Amino acid sequence: MNRDFKVVGKEVKKIDALALATGEVKFTADITLPDMLHVAFLYSPYPHAEIEEIDTEEALNTPGVELVLTYKDVPQTLHTTAGQGYPEPSPYDTRILDKRVRFVGDRVAIVAARTREIAQEAAKKIKVKYKPLPYNLDPEKAQESEPVPPQDAYHLLPTIYEPRKNIAAGIKLKFGDVDVAFEKSDIVFEHRFEVQYASHSAIEPHAAVAFYDERGRINIISTTQVPFHARRIVSRVLGIPLKNIRVIKPRIGGGFGGKQEVFLEQVVALVTMITKKPSKVVLSRREVFTSSRTRHPMITWYKAGVKKETGEITALKLKALMNAGAYGPHALTVMANAGSKVLPLFNKIKNLLFEGYTVYTNLPVGGAYRGYGATQGYFGFNVMLDMIAEELGIDVLEFFKKWHIKKGETSPIFEELGEGKEGVAQVIRSCALSECIEKGAERIEWYKKRRKKLREGDKVRGVGAAILMQGSGIPKIDMGAAYIKMNEDGSFNLHVGATDIGTGSDTILAQIAAEEIGTSIDKMIVYSSDTDFTPFDVGAYASSTTYISGGAVLKCARKIKEEIIKVAAEMLNVPMDAVFIENGVAYTEDRTQHVSFEDIALYSMYSRNQHQIQAVASHIGLESPPPFMAQFAEVEVDIKTGRIEVLKFVSAVDCGQPINPVLVEGQVEGATVNGIGYALWEDYIFDEQGRLKNASFWDYKIPSIKDVPEVETIICKTYEPTGPMGAKSVAEIGINGPIPAIANAVYDAIGIRLKSSPFTPEKVLKAIKEQGLKL
């Protein structure tokens, strides 16, 4: 379906961009209030220990210090910091402060003082006597190790949770009989893959501010992707009524999943409740690395059975072992997504087994991170497909195109595997993956470069590809809502719970509303994410905002349009169905009479049947239509140094109808470059006690402008009938392909299979030594 859009699909400028570019915007850390206290933490130097004694006297006596809190002083409510829907599919295994510390970087105490510096210095004066406990840093040894979570940790959902064995989550899913099918297969592939820790590295560190308003309610301003979940979690953890909490999200300096965690809001709220003074916490970069959240490392074992003649994969087994770190936010769902967002892509495999476990270790805590398990799962998946195609002697792109899921098809996994419960059955209604593969191949010059092993001195070139899907929100769980009112000049206030963290959701939601109402984007005044003044929304995660919140905005716009037409019909003295709207004007069918939006608004407020023209709507996704993507890497490998250089990277994406093509490209480019950094060098380096050795941007390098190859994005437009204006999501998918595409390109260049990311020169040289170059 090709609609003739006026606002949607256009390169509308991001509505907050100029304010951001000119530095007008206040971020959380920019907020200072009179008498404000600054919060600092004392962190555990041990990977696992019991606090035997804690002496806060000297810290408390430091001039400027107003409050020191230890586990003895704070509510001991178990909770999860995962900002997910309720009941959260993550274990309740966390306390604000606990007698036991579980990783180097776990919190020991909270200090509030007149300045940040005083608070930080005072924290160092707290004397703690620890009793070190046995600890474990190896996920493969977790089940036999000292239990990490608290004795009384529990899960709200009836799911696999065995904290005494360090099992934070488990899933087993089976179709057909893989063992019988492997027996009957002509070729069996079996390989182990491993992906590593990573930091989201949003340039804005996590921060939160709390203060009492004049009614005695706790107000929290925070760098959150989930303001409504934050309100709910703070209420529970601190035992204060939800009605007494307001959470406000200002502009956010990037999230990528790292700010889907609620671990600062309760701290500042508590400090303010005790001291009756405003309080603020801003994490240092080091704290963001060690003590916020990370990408979950994962080991995957793929086993595939293939029929030689047809190339059919008759059986596939995926075993996943995910490292939760010391606490379990998203322990179940990230691991589940390694299966649910990956396996349906090859939907014709009849015998399937997916078995996954997430385990506790004494390391930093994993959480939501763009890609959310799919990134971990797609590495092995795409490398296996590359291996199979090679063994069959066919072009991997043809292999992809033959077997990938297509429009009108389904996968049983959609129904079986959801987020903490069963999933939702769905048929694919839009899919341009084959087109993505073809267009991407053209841009990377696949058929000119593949298998050529172009060599210049020690440097050899190759190209590789990966195919991907993600989802659009969590079906039948995620809900977003919108409210629109008309002002007397014919402009509109659009209030959404949806949380713009830099993605541009405020802009695209305004585009959807303006398009549907029949007005221009400059008539939309957007206000988002304030628990007092906007309707509910689950927040910015799971690639849900365009699809779910966009769906709510579309419904709401339809409703208010009805209301506008009703008043216009009254004014024009014609029936409602004889009125249509174009560019902010209501016309009679024959165009002989018209009234402008301004006339309509004024009439509705001051003339007859006075009322506020307004509408509210909610939306849940009944399905989660996947965006699709093909990604291509061209690399040059230095066989002497082991260094991989990515020369060019192409992403071709089907995200349905792009609401704003520039913002779509921006999402894909940002995800891709983050993915390239993750593929090549981003990693957490620990010493033998689990101390992070590279907790700074100097030692944990994220790509700079110099590191970025030629990056190209191709939008292969489709129309998703269940999406607002035909749209699907796009935020996460682009981070999933760089690891496998680069690995496959390295194989194309030098015949080495890389199975453990990041692909550092050391690992490449080691692989060359083990496997031998094939030039």
Add this chain to the structure above:
Amino acid sequence: MKGIFKINGKELEISFEAHKVLLDVLRENGFTEVKEGCREGECGACVVLLDGKPVNSCQVLAASAMGHEITTVKGIGTLHNPHPIEEAFVEAGAVQCGFCTPGMVIATYALLKENKDPSDEDIKRALDGNLCRCTGYVKIKKAVKLAAKKVSENE
């Protein structure tokens, strides 16, 4: 201690502790457009111009900046009177979360002062000290080129 700071063309007398870095003195006195991303001179979110040269303000002792011309992004353009560089960042789609943008704008300003028609390599060199996690730099490169065009057209 007390000192006179020349910030965005205005002289201000500011009391501050002798060990403070310029970033803190600026932020504590309302110049919150100067962002703190790492405090270790790596991310570039706190870049300001010191006598026209871009510096990471987290690495400059405030006392050493007294008497020198300090320019933050608000000294370059404003919401009501934006600089062509800022307009270029908006038009090119180079602003996602916008946290790094003030630093990027300053780095671009310093580059274009020296070099009206920068090559890709010039842009990479000039902006290498400014990290962005949102954009993958594709649209930032585009924005700098567009800014160069706009700035030379304006002259």
